[in-house]
Amino acid sequence: MLDALTVATSVAALALAAWCGFAAYRDQPTKDWHFIGMAVVSLLALVQLVVGIVQLARGEKPEQGTVIFVGYLLGAFACVPAVGFMSLAERTRWGSVTVAAGGVVLAVLEVRLYDIWGG
Template sequence: MLDGVIWTVSVLALLLAAWCGWAAYRDSATKDWHFAGMAVVTLAVLVQLVVAVVQLTRGDRPAHGLAVFVPYLAGAVCVVPAAAFMSLAERTRWGSAIVAAGGVVLAVLELRLDQIWGAGHG
């Protein structure tokens, strides 16, 4: 997998986590611009999904197995939209905290995807 895609998604996820964490600290619910940030992160993850599918169809395989890689990739695609949905249900500071936690979870999933693929060598 391309290291650049993984690191871009990781950095965007951590920026989203810091931004929404700051909003939660300030006792603010998620606003429209937070959802725009979530859309940017989700778009980056979808680009990653396309890159992964292209590499898999070319014959590249994860070093630690396809059965481990695919669920992590699916989880990475779902985590920010799930956090967005949950933050809509919780229109308090805790909605912002949910999105911040989702950003941290996505960053950890990205690091694990990099390890599963073979630390960028594959």
């Protein structure tokens, strides 16, 4: 697994969480700029998904099992889009809280992916 990509995705997810957490603190829903941030983080997660699948296809194996690794990859990819859709349904400050929580969850998933791969 590419360590730099994992770190970049984690930092971007935490930045998104802080940004949306600040919006929630100011009692604001998610705005268009937040969705652009979610798209950037989702793109990083997509790149990580592709890199992980390519590494598996090349014969590299994670230390803790392929099935759990793929499961975490898919979960990391789906995390931010899922909370983005949830924040569209909840157009209050709680939509921003949802995205902030999703960013923290994605950062934790990235740490776990690093551990599963054998970092």
